[in-house]
Amino acid sequence: xxxxxxxSEVTAVEGAIVQINCTYQTSGFYGLSWYQQHxxxxxxxxSYNALDGLEETGRFSSFLSxxxxxxxxxxxxxxxxxxxxxxxxxxxxxxGGYQKVTFGTGTKLQVIP
Amino acid sequence: DTAVSQTxxxxxxxxxxxxxxKCEQNLGHDTMYWYxxxxxxFLKIMFSYNNKELIINETVPNRFSPKSPDKAxxxxxxxxxxxxxSAVYFCxxxxxVPLRGYGYTFGSGTRLTVV
Numbered sequence: 001x002x003x004x005x006x007x008s009e010v011t012a013v014e015g016a017i018v019q020i021n022c023t024y025q026t027s028g029f030y031g032l033s034w035y036q037q038h039x040x041x042x043x044x045x046x047s048y049n050a051l052d053g054l055e056e057t058g059r060f061s062s063f064l065s066x067x068x069x070x071x072x073x074x075x076x077x078x079x080x081x082x083x084x085x086x087x088x089x090x091x092x093x094x095x096g097g098y099q100k101v102t103f104g105t106g107t108k109l110q111v112i113p
Numbered sequence: 114d115t116a117v118s119q120t121x122x123x124x125x126x127x128x129x130x131x132x133x134x135k136c137e138q139n140l141g142h143d144t145m146y147w148y149x150x151x152x153x154x155f156l157k158i159m160f161s162y163n164n165k166e167l168i169i170n171e172t173v174p175n176r177f178s179p180k181s182p183d184k185a186x187x188x189x190x191x192x193x194x195x196x197x198x199s200a201v202y203f204c205x206x207x208x209x210v211p212l213r214g215y216g217y218t219f220g221s222g223t224r225l226t227v228v
Contacts, residue, residue, distance in 0.1 A: 045216030
């Protein structure tokens with residue numbers, strides 16, 4: 001089966017940089033994605049990495065190392081509105097020939113003034 | 114607006130009742146999902162349909178039955194509701210984009226409370 005690990009909580013200061021790590025164990029790995037979820041809201045897609053390296057989208061970047069089964073989400077120039085839960089999610093080979101996405105337990109990021 | 118919409122947003126019901134949640138997407142995606150998010154925010158997949166065909170059916174009690182009349186709709190019917198069914202249920206859809214991966218688009222969620 002799959003397992004993903006990410007810190008449960010992270011606190012960072014407004015304007016700073018924060019990195020949220022994710023390690024995973026799975027077979028038939030296809031890619032790692034990241035989602036943001038504000039309290040009471042729906043998860044929203046942030047990024048997807050299928051290959052090793054860094055993908056940048058504005059203030060957010062996501063990194064993947066397939067050999068280390070590791071990825072991270074980097075948030076720069078933190079803003080108060082970035083306070084939310086962040087989920088990593090592994091896409092891998094599910095049953096029946098279809099791919100499946102499994103979510104981590106989420107990291108609650110609190111941005112403080 | 115293009116989106117994944119699910120109804121109702123809130124559902125409070127008594128144990129033993131039967132209830133349904135509806136989901137529709139107008140994004141033209143081929144695949145739709147039901148996820149359950151518990152009080153600890155753990156998102157667990159329940160079902161997935163691709164073009165009306167059930168492709169993922171996790172270890173979910175038989176009381177839960179999904180139905181996809183067409184690829185734009187995926188409904189969830191729950192029989193004999195139990196206290197442990199209280200959670201937020203999210204519908205989602207996705208479409209793979211070659212070389213760019215994919216991303217799920219989630220509905221706003223249905224907060225189910227069983228009393």
